[in-house]
Amino acid sequence: MNRAVAAFRELQRRDRVFPFLQEAAPSPGLDTRHGPILYVEGISRSFDGFQALDDLTLYVDDGELRCIIGPNGAGKTTLMDVITGKTTPDSGHAWFGSRLNLLRMNEHAIAQAGIGRKFQKPTVFENLSVFENLELAMHADRGLRRSLFWRLDGEGRDRLDEVLALIGLEARRRTLAGSLSHGQKQWLEIGSLLMQNPRLLLVDEPVAGMTGQETEQTAELLVSLAGRHSVVVVEHDMEFVRSIARTVTVLHQGSVLAEGTMDQVQADPRVREVYLGEEET
Amino acid sequence: MAQARINRIAGLHGPAGWLLFLLAVAAVLVLMPVLNRVVSPESIFHVPNWMLTLTGRFLCLALVALALDLIWGYTGILSLGHGAFFALGGYVMGMHLTRNSYADGGVPNFIQFLGVSEWPWFWVPFQWFWFTALMILLVPGVLAFLFGFFAFRSRVRGVYFAIITQALTFGMMLLFFRTETGVGGDTGLTNFQTLLGFSVRDADTRLALYLVSALAVIGGYLACRYIVTSKLGRVLTAIRDAESRVRFTGYNPLRYKLFVWTLSAMLCGVAGALYVPQTGVINPGEMAPAQSIEMAVWVALGGRGTLVGALAGAGIVNGMKSYVTAVHPDLWLFFLGALFIIVTLFLPRGVVGLFQRVRGEGGRS
Ligand SMILES: Nc1ncnc2c1ncn2[C@@H]1O[C@H](COP(=O)(O)OP(=O)(O)O)[C@@H](O)[C@H]1O
Ligand SMILES: [Mg+2]
Numbered sequence: 001m002n003r004a005v006a007a008f009r010e011l012q013r014r015d016r017v018f019p020f021l022q023e024a025a026p027s028p029g030l031d032t033r034h035g036p037i038l039y040v041e042g043i044s045r046s047f048d049g050f051q052a053l054d055d056l057t058l059y060v061d062d063g064e065l066r067c068i069i070g071p072n073g074a075g076k077t078t079l080m081d082v083i084t085g086k087t088t089p090d091s092g093h094a095w096f097g098s099r100l101n102l103l104r105m106n107e108h109a110i111a112q113a114g115i116g117r118k119f120q121k122p123t124v125f126e127n128l129s130v131f132e133n134l135e136l137a138m139h140a141d142r143g144l145r146r147s148l149f150w151r152l153d154g155e156g157r158d159r160l161d162e163v164l165a166l167i168g169l170e171a172r173r174r175t176l177a178g179s180l181s182h183g184q185k186q187w188l189e190i191g192s193l194l195m196q197n198p199r200l201l202l203v204d205e206p207v208a209g210m211t212g213q214e215t216e217q218t219a220e221l222l223v224s225l226a227g228r229h230s231v232v233v234v235e236h237d238m239e240f241v242r243s244i245a246r247t248v249t250v251l252h253q254g255s256v257l258a259e260g261t262m263d264q265v266q267a268d269p270r271v272r273e274v275y276l277g278e279e280e281t
Numbered sequence: 282m283a284q285a286r287i288n289r290i291a292g293l294h295g296p297a298g299w300l301l302f303l304l305a306v307a308a309v310l311v312l313m314p315v316l317n318r319v320v321s322p323e324s325i326f327h328v329p330n331w332m333l334t335l336t337g338r339f340l341c342l343a344l345v346a347l348a349l350d351l352i353w354g355y356t357g358i359l360s361l362g363h364g365a366f367f368a369l370g371g372y373v374m375g376m377h378l379t380r381n382s383y384a385d386g387g388v389p390n391f392i393q394f395l396g397v398s399e400w401p402w403f404w405v406p407f408q409w410f411w412f413t414a415l416m417i418l419l420v421p422g423v424l425a426f427l428f429g430f431f432a433f434r435s436r437v438r439g440v441y442f443a444i445i446t447q448a449l450t451f452g453m454m455l456l457f458f459r460t461e462t463g464v465g466g467d468t469g470l471t472n473f474q475t476l477l478g479f480s481v482r483d484a485d486t487r488l489a490l491y492l493v494s495a496l497a498v499i500g501g502y503l504a505c506r507y508i509v510t511s512k513l514g515r516v517l518t519a520i521r522d523a524e525s526r527v528r529f530t531g532y533n534p535l536r537y538k539l540f541v542w543t544l545s546a547m548l549c550g551v552a553g554a555l556y557v558p559q560t561g562v563i564n565p566g567e568m569a570p571a572q573s574i575e576m577a578v579w580v581a582l583g584g585r586g587t588l589v590g591a592l593a594g595a596g597i598v599n600g601m602k603s604y605v606t607a608v609h610p611d612l613w614l615f616f617l618g619a620l621f622i623i624v625t626l627f628l629p630r631g632v633v634g635l636f637q638r639v640r641g642e643g644g645r646s
Contacts, residue, residue, distance in 0.1 A: 084529060111531035123526045125519040132515050142532045144540055150512035196530065 024229050025139040025197040027114030030097040032062040037200055037230045043082055043092030052078045054254035065226035067241045068234045070251035076234045077120055080202045084117050085110045116198030120205045122185040126178030130169050130188055133177050134160050137192035167191040182209040200230045207240055219243045309495045330484050334559050337491035339599050340498045341556035346579045346595035347501050348548035354586030355509050356541050357521030362446030363549050364573035365453045366421035370550030371563040373420055375470035377413035380404055382474035391465050401463050417554040418547045425546030433538045447570050454568035469564025481558050494555045501548055505588055582624050584631025593632055
């Protein structure tokens, strides 16, 4: 992991530019001139009578780093499912920028438009090598013909090497992803997200199963992404949230309970009652 | 996990693999014809005509196995209906052969049974070879495309997909059994005379058919190999392992699945078309559900997701089948059943997997 730390220091250097982190891949059709990159308005969704999302409204500004916290079952993952097209809500609206209606788009179209997702349970392509996982995720035309005649060019190879270094898996580039440890899979999935280079990253519980040091690195990485990218992080680990968050949204029973800085949120008596109180017991 | 390592070692070649490939090509394209034509019939090395044609038929079946491995081994979609595509290619070729075997204006009995003395409209264009060649690809291709489109769009997967492919081939069989369908009913099409003006019984024509079959398998193998080693092939493997992740990465699995599915059906069509003139008959029995299951056994026995395994599996099972049905025709189905059980229980990675284990390369899964 020392190599990863070194790579990280490298990343923090101002004189050295990582173009793939500085600039998100272009996203045709995305219009953020009005400020927010993500509009979630009045979304409701129930599963067999259980209200997982209840009239939820949330805006994320372009370039923002947003943390979403909330007790188990608050609907955080379901919210990401709705944004990425995996779950259709019963009512409400979800827009990517002011022009792309997410509820009318398929999962793959949403991903192509520039929303990348890291799942709660790390999912990598187990029968492909680390290198191939990253190559598959690399931002490129996803058409059949392009894939059939795909050749990785020098620039792409450099980008791949950089991400490999960043996630500390250089030595394991030929290893099948299925034989990585849990933490390494987490990193590989984050690496894939970086290769995809989306405008908006949805990151579901990224530090689960990571060591303290790895958690720190992840925090640094997410902070460094903000600005050119917009990042929404769902996390349980309060320490982690405190270390990265500018704005925190607290979800409870499918809707927004409070929103503000970490201090504001923690001072909120309702939040203390439903979440922080629970956490301490 | 072990599966992937096989992909890399057995299916995909290093220099040694290419050498082996060239040797196999030379054996099929040069050695067999030489043993057939040049070596004197008295010699024990002589390959008689019947054996050449039998090998030609096996090559066609090997092409089917390749096609099935592409969709099952690499993409994880088990089809138990590939017999339908194979038979359709065969029927298209059979119609061309039948049409041109009655060049003097007559029509076969099964057409007369329909109460007409002229060729029905859909028979007419089959007098042209170019049209036939086109249909060999288009008929199985279009059917597969439509079937696949609706099935994949509804996200039908796994066992459910396998079952509806069985229903597909069964339904097709019932349709082709009917005399009213106009393609020979339960006897099918037979008594072929000429192909492109050459007598189909002629030894030279047989040799030519054999060679074309060999070229089809070699071409099919190279094409499949190119596909599975391309990024497209890696997307297919990714679909097999985690389809929803593929979606969230921005690939549309529907397109990828439809592409290999349709391609696979077309390869089967070509195989069927080359098979029929070498067998001399095509009937609805080729669409029986058991035929398609047998095809899956070839691939499973050889080893899924390796291409080479599919070729080997088709050869081994069909070799056994020729032998067993000659000695004891009734026993074949029991034999096949036993083979299926043995493979499932003891050879999950097929013959290729066995080789890997013997050579100590495969590792434990
Ligand atoms: N596909 C589904 N079917 C049924 N219930 C679901 C489904 N997805 C989520 N839920 C329910 O919705 C609630 C919210 O879940 P989730 O969004 O995963 O919470 P969180 O990620 O905040 O812990 C849970 O009670 C869960 O059981
Ligand atoms: Mg969750």
